[in-house]
Amino acid sequence: MKKINRRPGPMTTAIHAGEGPDPATGASAPPLHMSSTFVSSDVAGFSAHDLEDGQDGFIYSRWDNPTVAMLETKIAALQGTESCLCLASGMAAATAIFLTFLSAGDHVVVSDVSYAGVAELARETLPRLGIEVSTVDVSDLSALDAAIKPNTKLIHTETPVNPIGRLTDLSTVSALAHRVGALHSCDATFASPLGMDAVALGVDLIMHSITKYIGGHGDAVGGAVAGRADLIARMRKEAAIHHGGVLSPFNAWLIARGLSTLPLRMKAHQSGALAVASWLETHPRVSRVVYPGLPSHPQAELALRQMTNFSGMIAFQVGDAQEGRTVAQQMIDRLQVIHYAVSLGHHRSLIFWMETEPLMETSFRLKGAQLQSYRDFAGDGIFRLSVGLEDAEDLIADLEEALA
Numbered sequence: 001m002k003k004i005n006r007r008p009g010p011m012t013t014a015i016h017a018g019e020g021p022d023p024a025t026g027a028s029a030p031p032l033h034m035s036s037t038f039v040s041s042d043v044a045g046f047s048a049h050d051l052e053d054g055q056d057g058f059i060y061s062r063w064d065n066p067t068v069a070m071l072e073t074k075i076a077a078l079q080g081t082e083s084c085l086c087l088a089s090g091m092a093a094a095t096a097i098f099l100t101f102l103s104a105g106d107h108v109v110v111s112d113v114s115y116a117g118v119a120e121l122a123r124e125t126l127p128r129l130g131i132e133v134s135t136v137d138v139s140d141l142s143a144l145d146a147a148i149k150p151n152t153k154l155i156h157t158e159t160p161v162n163p164i165g166r167l168t169d170l171s172t173v174s175a176l177a178h179r180v181g182a183l184h185s186c187d188a189t190f191a192s193p194l195g196m197d198a199v200a201l202g203v204d205l206i207m208h209s210i211t212k213y214i215g216g217h218g219d220a221v222g223g224a225v226a227g228r229a230d231l232i233a234r235m236r237k238e239a240a241i242h243h244g245g246v247l248s249p250f251n252a253w254l255i256a257r258g259l260s261t262l263p264l265r266m267k268a269h270q271s272g273a274l275a276v277a278s279w280l281e282t283h284p285r286v287s288r289v290v291y292p293g294l295p296s297h298p299q300a301e302l303a304l305r306q307m308t309n310f311s312g313m314i315a316f317q318v319g320d321a322q323e324g325r326t327v328a329q330q331m332i333d334r335l336q337v338i339h340y341a342v343s344l345g346h347h348r349s350l351i352f353w354m355e356t357e358p359l360m361e362t363s364f365r366l367k368g369a370q371l372q373s374y375r376d377f378a379g380d381g382i383f384r385l386s387v388g389l390e391d392a393e394d395l396i397a398d399l400e401e402a403l404a
Protein backbone atom coordinates (compact mmCIF):
# COMPACT_ATOMS: atom_id res chain seq x y z
CA MET A 1 0.00 0.00 0.00
CA LYS A 2 1.23 3.47 -0.86
CA LYS A 3 2.55 5.20 2.22
CA ILE A 4 0.53 8.25 3.25
CA ASN A 5 3.02 10.99 4.03
CA ARG A 6 0.61 13.65 5.17
CA ARG A 7 -1.03 13.95 8.57
CA PRO A 8 -4.63 12.78 8.02
CA GLY A 9 -7.28 15.52 7.97
CA PRO A 10 -10.02 15.80 10.62
CA MET A 11 -12.62 13.83 8.64
CA THR A 12 -10.23 10.89 8.18
CA THR A 13 -9.02 11.17 11.79
CA ALA A 14 -12.55 11.11 13.21
CA ILE A 15 -13.31 7.91 11.32
CA HIS A 16 -10.05 5.96 11.52
CA ALA A 17 -8.14 7.06 14.65
CA GLY A 18 -8.09 4.39 17.35
CA GLU A 19 -9.69 1.68 15.23
CA GLY A 20 -8.84 -0.81 12.49
CA PRO A 21 -10.13 -4.07 11.07
CA ASP A 22 -10.38 -6.74 13.78
CA PRO A 23 -7.37 -9.05 13.37
CA ALA A 24 -9.36 -12.14 14.43
CA THR A 25 -12.58 -11.68 12.42
CA GLY A 26 -11.81 -9.01 9.83
CA ALA A 27 -14.77 -6.98 11.16
CA SER A 28 -14.58 -3.50 9.66
CA ALA A 29 -16.56 -1.83 12.46
CA PRO A 30 -14.94 -1.47 15.90
CA PRO A 31 -15.92 -4.04 18.54
CA LEU A 32 -17.76 -3.33 21.78
CA HIS A 33 -15.84 -4.89 24.66
CA MET A 34 -18.35 -5.31 27.49
CA SER A 35 -15.86 -6.92 29.82
CA SER A 36 -15.13 -5.69 33.33
CA THR A 37 -11.96 -7.76 33.70
CA PHE A 38 -9.17 -9.10 31.47
CA VAL A 39 -7.30 -12.39 31.80
CA SER A 40 -3.76 -11.68 32.95
CA SER A 41 -0.55 -13.35 31.88
CA ASP A 42 1.56 -12.07 34.76
CA VAL A 43 1.37 -11.77 38.52
CA ALA A 44 1.58 -7.96 38.80
CA GLY A 45 -0.15 -6.01 41.56
CA PHE A 46 -3.37 -4.11 41.17
CA SER A 47 -3.01 -0.74 42.88
CA ALA A 48 -3.26 2.49 40.91
CA HIS A 49 0.50 2.82 41.39
CA ASP A 50 1.06 -0.31 39.33
CA LEU A 51 -0.32 1.44 36.29
CA GLU A 52 2.66 2.11 34.07
CA ASP A 53 2.34 4.89 31.55
CA GLY A 54 1.95 3.48 28.08
CA GLN A 55 1.67 -0.11 29.27
CA ASP A 56 -0.24 -2.36 26.95
CA GLY A 57 -2.71 -4.97 27.97
CA PHE A 58 -5.82 -4.39 30.02
CA ILE A 59 -6.41 -5.22 33.70
CA TYR A 60 -9.82 -4.04 34.77
CA SER A 61 -12.27 -1.62 33.14
CA ARG A 62 -11.93 0.99 35.89
CA TRP A 63 -8.28 1.34 34.80
CA ASP A 64 -8.85 1.06 31.10
CA ASN A 65 -11.10 -0.71 28.59
CA PRO A 66 -10.39 -1.32 24.88
CA THR A 67 -13.60 0.36 23.65
CA VAL A 68 -13.14 3.35 25.96
CA ALA A 69 -9.47 3.50 24.89
CA MET A 70 -10.57 3.63 21.24
CA LEU A 71 -12.74 6.68 22.00
CA GLU A 72 -9.91 8.29 24.00
CA THR A 73 -7.53 7.80 21.06
CA LYS A 74 -10.05 9.34 18.67
CA ILE A 75 -10.65 12.41 20.85
CA ALA A 76 -6.91 12.94 21.47
CA ALA A 77 -6.18 12.64 17.73
CA LEU A 78 -8.93 15.07 16.77
CA GLN A 79 -8.03 17.53 19.52
CA GLY A 80 -4.31 17.21 18.72
CA THR A 81 -3.21 16.16 22.22
CA GLU A 82 -0.98 13.30 23.38
CA SER A 83 -3.64 11.71 25.51
CA CYS A 84 -7.24 11.73 26.71
CA LEU A 85 -9.26 10.38 29.63
CA CYS A 86 -12.96 9.64 29.29
CA LEU A 87 -15.24 9.63 32.32
CA ALA A 88 -18.91 9.02 33.11
CA SER A 89 -20.10 12.58 32.43
CA GLY A 90 -18.92 16.08 31.65
CA MET A 91 -19.28 16.88 35.35
CA ALA A 92 -17.07 13.89 36.21
CA ALA A 93 -14.48 15.35 33.82
CA ALA A 94 -14.65 18.80 35.46
CA THR A 95 -14.44 17.26 38.95
CA ALA A 96 -11.47 15.17 37.81
CA ILE A 97 -9.57 18.30 36.78
CA PHE A 98 -10.24 20.11 40.06
CA LEU A 99 -9.57 17.17 42.37
CA THR A 100 -6.43 15.97 40.56
CA PHE A 101 -4.66 19.30 40.35
CA LEU A 102 -5.89 21.14 43.48
CA SER A 103 -5.29 20.50 47.17
CA ALA A 104 -6.26 22.32 50.37
CA GLY A 105 -4.53 25.71 50.42
CA ASP A 106 -4.36 26.03 46.63
CA HIS A 107 -6.13 28.79 44.75
CA VAL A 108 -8.17 28.33 41.58
CA VAL A 109 -9.70 30.94 39.27
CA VAL A 110 -12.95 29.80 37.69
CA SER A 111 -14.88 31.69 35.03
CA ASP A 112 -17.69 33.57 36.84
CA VAL A 113 -20.10 32.29 34.20
CA SER A 114 -19.72 28.62 33.43
CA TYR A 115 -21.81 25.51 33.03
CA ALA A 116 -24.19 25.66 36.04
CA GLY A 117 -22.92 22.39 37.51
CA VAL A 118 -19.32 23.61 37.36
CA ALA A 119 -20.36 26.98 38.82
CA GLU A 120 -22.01 25.26 41.78
CA LEU A 121 -19.14 22.79 42.27
CA ALA A 122 -16.68 25.70 42.37
CA ARG A 123 -18.76 27.74 44.79
CA GLU A 124 -19.93 24.98 47.12
CA THR A 125 -17.71 21.89 47.03
CA LEU A 126 -14.19 23.25 46.46
CA PRO A 127 -14.21 25.76 49.37
CA ARG A 128 -15.48 22.96 51.67
CA LEU A 129 -12.27 21.07 50.79
CA GLY A 130 -10.06 24.04 51.72
CA ILE A 131 -9.50 25.14 48.11
CA GLU A 132 -9.61 28.89 47.63
CA VAL A 133 -11.84 29.87 44.69
CA SER A 134 -12.06 33.20 42.83
CA THR A 135 -14.89 33.49 40.32
CA VAL A 136 -13.74 36.02 37.74
CA ASP A 137 -15.04 37.41 34.45
CA VAL A 138 -12.21 35.85 32.44
CA SER A 139 -13.22 37.80 29.33
CA ASP A 140 -11.84 40.78 31.29
CA LEU A 141 -8.10 40.08 31.16
CA SER A 142 -7.13 42.81 33.65
CA ALA A 143 -9.62 41.39 36.17
CA LEU A 144 -8.07 37.96 35.63
CA ASP A 145 -4.54 39.31 36.01
CA ALA A 146 -5.52 41.00 39.29
CA ALA A 147 -7.07 37.78 40.64
CA ILE A 148 -3.96 35.62 40.20
CA LYS A 149 -2.11 34.87 43.45
CA PRO A 150 1.15 33.12 44.37
CA ASN A 151 -0.83 29.95 45.23
CA THR A 152 -2.90 29.95 42.01
CA LYS A 153 -2.59 26.43 40.59
CA LEU A 154 -5.33 26.40 37.97
CA ILE A 155 -7.37 28.76 35.79
CA HIS A 156 -10.57 27.20 34.48
CA THR A 157 -12.24 28.90 31.52
CA GLU A 158 -15.11 28.01 29.21
CA THR A 159 -15.55 29.41 25.70
CA PRO A 160 -18.05 30.06 24.22
CA VAL A 161 -19.57 30.05 27.68
CA ASN A 162 -22.78 28.21 28.46
CA PRO A 163 -25.39 29.70 28.38
CA ILE A 164 -24.64 33.23 27.12
CA GLY A 165 -22.05 32.71 24.36
CA ARG A 166 -19.41 35.05 25.80
CA LEU A 167 -15.87 34.31 24.59
CA THR A 168 -12.51 34.15 26.38
CA ASP A 169 -9.15 34.93 24.80
CA LEU A 170 -7.49 31.57 25.42
CA SER A 171 -3.92 32.36 24.39
CA THR A 172 -3.73 35.35 26.73
CA VAL A 173 -5.23 33.35 29.61
CA SER A 174 -2.70 30.55 28.95
CA ALA A 175 0.16 33.04 29.10
CA LEU A 176 -1.13 34.49 32.39
CA ALA A 177 -1.50 30.99 33.88
CA HIS A 178 1.91 29.79 32.74
CA ARG A 179 3.62 32.92 34.08
CA VAL A 180 2.83 31.69 37.62
CA GLY A 181 3.25 28.00 36.85
CA ALA A 182 -0.50 27.33 36.89
CA LEU A 183 -2.39 25.08 34.51
CA HIS A 184 -5.08 26.39 32.16
CA SER A 185 -8.10 24.14 31.73
CA CYS A 186 -10.84 25.05 29.29
CA ASP A 187 -14.32 23.60 28.92
CA ALA A 188 -14.64 23.54 25.12
CA THR A 189 -17.99 21.73 25.02
CA PHE A 190 -19.78 24.51 23.07
CA ALA A 191 -16.97 24.75 20.51
CA SER A 192 -16.30 20.99 20.09
CA PRO A 193 -12.76 19.90 19.11
CA LEU A 194 -13.39 21.47 15.69
CA GLY A 195 -14.24 24.89 17.11
CA MET A 196 -10.73 26.00 18.04
CA ASP A 197 -7.18 24.71 18.19
CA ALA A 198 -6.98 24.74 21.98
CA VAL A 199 -3.48 23.21 22.01
CA ALA A 200 -2.09 26.01 19.84
CA LEU A 201 -3.83 28.46 22.18
CA GLY A 202 -1.81 27.04 25.07
CA VAL A 203 -4.62 25.24 26.93
CA ASP A 204 -3.21 22.42 29.08
CA LEU A 205 -6.43 20.51 29.75
CA ILE A 206 -9.25 20.58 27.21
CA MET A 207 -12.51 19.37 28.65
CA HIS A 208 -15.66 18.28 26.83
CA SER A 209 -19.06 17.05 27.86
CA ILE A 210 -19.12 14.33 25.20
CA THR A 211 -22.84 14.04 25.89
CA LYS A 212 -23.07 17.04 23.57
CA TYR A 213 -21.42 17.52 20.13
CA ILE A 214 -18.93 14.64 20.30
CA GLY A 215 -21.63 12.01 20.86
CA GLY A 216 -24.02 14.17 18.90
CA HIS A 217 -27.16 12.04 19.03
CA GLY A 218 -28.53 12.63 22.52
CA ASP A 219 -28.32 8.98 23.53
CA ALA A 220 -25.36 8.77 25.93
CA VAL A 221 -23.82 10.80 28.76
CA GLY A 222 -20.03 11.08 29.04
CA GLY A 223 -17.08 13.41 29.59
CA ALA A 224 -13.49 13.77 28.40
CA VAL A 225 -10.29 15.65 29.23
CA ALA A 226 -7.54 15.84 26.60
CA GLY A 227 -3.97 16.99 27.24
CA ARG A 228 -0.34 16.04 27.75
CA ALA A 229 0.32 12.38 28.55
CA ASP A 230 1.79 13.09 32.02
CA LEU A 231 -1.21 15.20 33.07
CA ILE A 232 -3.72 12.67 31.77
CA ALA A 233 -1.88 9.79 33.46
CA ARG A 234 -2.18 11.65 36.80
CA MET A 235 -5.88 12.14 36.17
CA ARG A 236 -6.39 8.49 35.29
CA LYS A 237 -4.87 7.41 38.60
CA GLU A 238 -6.79 9.95 40.65
CA ALA A 239 -10.14 10.30 38.92
CA ALA A 240 -10.68 6.97 37.15
CA ILE A 241 -8.94 4.45 39.38
CA HIS A 242 -9.53 6.15 42.75
CA HIS A 243 -12.70 8.23 42.34
CA GLY A 244 -14.10 5.63 39.99
CA GLY A 245 -16.43 7.61 37.72
CA VAL A 246 -15.49 5.75 34.55
CA LEU A 247 -17.32 5.68 31.24
CA SER A 248 -19.25 2.53 30.32
CA PRO A 249 -17.82 0.78 27.22
CA PHE A 250 -21.33 0.80 25.74
CA ASN A 251 -21.55 4.59 26.03
CA ALA A 252 -17.99 4.86 24.66
CA TRP A 253 -19.01 2.79 21.64
CA LEU A 254 -22.11 4.91 20.98
CA ILE A 255 -20.16 8.15 21.41
CA ALA A 256 -17.32 6.92 19.15
CA ARG A 257 -19.88 6.13 16.45
CA GLY A 258 -21.20 9.67 16.79
CA LEU A 259 -17.70 11.12 16.75
CA SER A 260 -16.97 9.53 13.34
CA THR A 261 -19.18 12.16 11.71
CA LEU A 262 -18.29 15.10 13.99
CA PRO A 263 -16.37 17.22 11.43
CA LEU A 264 -19.21 16.87 8.93
CA ARG A 265 -21.84 17.60 11.56
CA MET A 266 -20.02 20.70 12.87
CA LYS A 267 -20.07 22.21 9.37
CA ALA A 268 -23.82 21.60 9.17
CA HIS A 269 -24.44 22.91 12.73
CA GLN A 270 -22.53 26.07 11.79
CA SER A 271 -24.37 26.73 8.54
CA GLY A 272 -27.77 25.98 10.14
CA ALA A 273 -27.01 28.24 13.09
CA LEU A 274 -25.85 31.06 10.84
CA ALA A 275 -29.12 30.90 8.87
CA VAL A 276 -31.28 30.76 12.02
CA ALA A 277 -29.29 33.48 13.85
CA SER A 278 -29.46 35.81 10.83
CA TRP A 279 -33.23 35.27 10.63
CA LEU A 280 -33.66 35.86 14.39
CA GLU A 281 -31.82 39.19 14.05
CA THR A 282 -34.57 40.39 11.68
CA HIS A 283 -37.45 39.31 13.91
CA PRO A 284 -39.23 42.28 15.54
CA ARG A 285 -39.83 40.45 18.83
CA VAL A 286 -36.18 39.44 19.27
CA SER A 287 -34.19 42.13 21.08
CA ARG A 288 -30.72 40.55 20.91
CA VAL A 289 -28.98 37.63 19.21
CA VAL A 290 -25.58 36.33 20.36
CA TYR A 291 -23.83 34.02 17.90
CA PRO A 292 -20.03 34.05 17.39
CA GLY A 293 -20.46 33.67 13.62
CA LEU A 294 -22.38 36.98 13.35
CA PRO A 295 -20.57 40.31 12.90
CA SER A 296 -22.87 41.64 15.68
CA HIS A 297 -21.25 39.41 18.34
CA PRO A 298 -19.67 41.80 20.89
CA GLN A 299 -16.38 39.89 20.52
CA ALA A 300 -16.62 39.20 16.77
CA GLU A 301 -12.94 40.03 16.29
CA LEU A 302 -11.88 37.47 18.90
CA ALA A 303 -14.31 34.93 17.41
CA LEU A 304 -12.67 35.28 13.99
CA ARG A 305 -9.18 35.11 15.44
CA GLN A 306 -9.73 32.16 17.76
CA MET A 307 -12.51 30.00 16.35
CA THR A 308 -12.31 27.59 13.45
CA ASN A 309 -15.99 26.64 13.57
CA PHE A 310 -18.72 28.77 15.15
CA SER A 311 -20.76 25.76 16.25
CA GLY A 312 -24.55 25.63 16.56
CA MET A 313 -25.19 27.46 19.83
CA ILE A 314 -27.26 30.65 19.73
CA ALA A 315 -28.43 32.80 22.66
CA PHE A 316 -31.26 35.27 22.07
CA GLN A 317 -33.42 37.62 24.13
CA VAL A 318 -37.11 38.36 23.83
CA GLY A 319 -38.09 41.41 25.92
CA ASP A 320 -38.13 41.24 29.72
CA ALA A 321 -38.55 38.25 32.07
CA GLN A 322 -42.34 38.30 31.78
CA GLU A 323 -42.29 38.31 27.98
CA GLY A 324 -39.58 35.65 27.95
CA ARG A 325 -41.71 33.41 30.13
CA THR A 326 -44.73 33.93 27.84
CA VAL A 327 -42.72 33.07 24.74
CA ALA A 328 -41.19 30.04 26.48
CA GLN A 329 -44.70 28.73 27.16
CA GLN A 330 -45.65 29.36 23.53
CA MET A 331 -42.62 27.32 22.51
CA ILE A 332 -43.68 24.43 24.75
CA ASP A 333 -47.19 24.60 23.24
CA ARG A 334 -46.36 25.22 19.58
CA LEU A 335 -42.94 23.89 18.57
CA GLN A 336 -43.23 20.93 16.19
CA VAL A 337 -39.60 20.25 15.27
CA ILE A 338 -37.44 21.82 18.00
CA HIS A 339 -37.65 20.11 21.39
CA TYR A 340 -38.08 22.35 24.43
CA ALA A 341 -35.43 20.62 26.57
CA VAL A 342 -32.06 21.12 28.22
CA SER A 343 -28.80 19.80 26.74
CA LEU A 344 -27.25 20.67 23.39
CA GLY A 345 -25.11 19.52 20.50
CA HIS A 346 -27.51 16.82 19.32
CA HIS A 347 -28.77 16.23 15.78
CA ARG A 348 -32.19 17.31 17.12
CA SER A 349 -32.55 21.02 17.77
CA LEU A 350 -33.17 21.92 21.43
CA ILE A 351 -34.24 25.17 23.07
CA PHE A 352 -34.55 26.25 26.69
CA TRP A 353 -35.31 29.55 28.37
CA MET A 354 -33.11 30.68 31.27
CA GLU A 355 -34.28 33.57 33.38
CA THR A 356 -31.47 35.73 34.78
CA GLU A 357 -32.65 36.31 38.38
CA PRO A 358 -33.17 32.67 39.44
CA LEU A 359 -29.94 31.64 37.68
CA MET A 360 -28.07 34.25 39.73
CA GLU A 361 -29.60 32.86 42.94
CA THR A 362 -28.91 29.20 42.25
CA SER A 363 -25.69 29.17 40.22
CA PHE A 364 -23.81 32.39 39.53
CA ARG A 365 -24.48 34.91 42.37
CA LEU A 366 -22.87 37.74 40.40
CA LYS A 367 -22.75 41.35 41.55
CA GLY A 368 -21.52 44.70 40.22
CA ALA A 369 -19.51 44.68 37.00
CA GLN A 370 -19.73 40.89 36.67
CA LEU A 371 -23.53 40.98 36.87
CA GLN A 372 -23.55 43.83 34.36
CA SER A 373 -21.41 41.83 31.94
CA TYR A 374 -23.87 38.92 32.23
CA ARG A 375 -26.88 41.20 31.75
CA ASP A 376 -25.27 42.81 28.70
CA PHE A 377 -25.42 39.38 27.07
CA ALA A 378 -28.57 37.94 28.57
CA GLY A 379 -30.79 40.79 29.81
CA ASP A 380 -33.57 39.38 32.03
CA GLY A 381 -33.25 35.99 30.42
CA ILE A 382 -32.19 34.18 27.27
CA PHE A 383 -33.29 31.41 25.03
CA ARG A 384 -30.42 28.96 24.55
CA LEU A 385 -30.93 27.38 21.14
CA SER A 386 -28.89 24.40 20.03
CA VAL A 387 -29.33 24.29 16.26
CA GLY A 388 -29.43 20.65 15.21
CA LEU A 389 -29.10 19.10 11.79
CA GLU A 390 -32.63 19.62 10.49
CA ASP A 391 -33.29 21.89 7.47
CA ALA A 392 -32.83 25.50 8.59
CA GLU A 393 -36.07 26.47 6.78
CA ASP A 394 -38.01 24.07 9.03
CA LEU A 395 -36.40 25.45 12.18
CA ILE A 396 -37.17 29.01 11.10
CA ALA A 397 -40.81 28.12 10.34
CA ASP A 398 -41.06 26.45 13.77
CA LEU A 399 -39.61 29.51 15.56
CA GLU A 400 -41.81 31.90 13.54
CA GLU A 401 -44.90 30.10 14.80
CA ALA A 402 -43.67 30.03 18.40
CA LEU A 403 -42.66 33.71 18.39
CA ALA A 404 -45.94 34.96 16.87
Ligand SMILES: *Cc1c(COP(=O)(O)O)cnc(C)c1O
Residues within 6 Å of the ligand: 089, 090, 091, 092, 115, 117, 118, 158, 162, 187, 189, 190, 209, 210, 211, 212, 221, 222, 223, 344
Ligand atom coordinates in the same frame (compact mmCIF):
# COMPACT_ATOMS: atom_id res chain seq x y z
C1 LIG B 1 -23.45 19.76 29.64
C2 LIG B 1 -22.24 20.50 29.99
C3 LIG B 1 -21.41 20.06 31.01
C4 LIG B 1 -21.74 18.88 31.88
O1 LIG B 1 -21.76 17.71 31.13
P1 LIG B 1 -22.60 16.41 31.54
O2 LIG B 1 -22.20 15.43 30.51
O3 LIG B 1 -24.05 16.79 31.50
O4 LIG B 1 -22.16 16.04 32.91
C5 LIG B 1 -20.25 20.77 31.28
N1 LIG B 1 -19.93 21.86 30.55
C6 LIG B 1 -20.71 22.32 29.56
C7 LIG B 1 -20.30 23.54 28.81
C8 LIG B 1 -21.89 21.66 29.24
O5 LIG B 1 -22.68 22.14 28.27
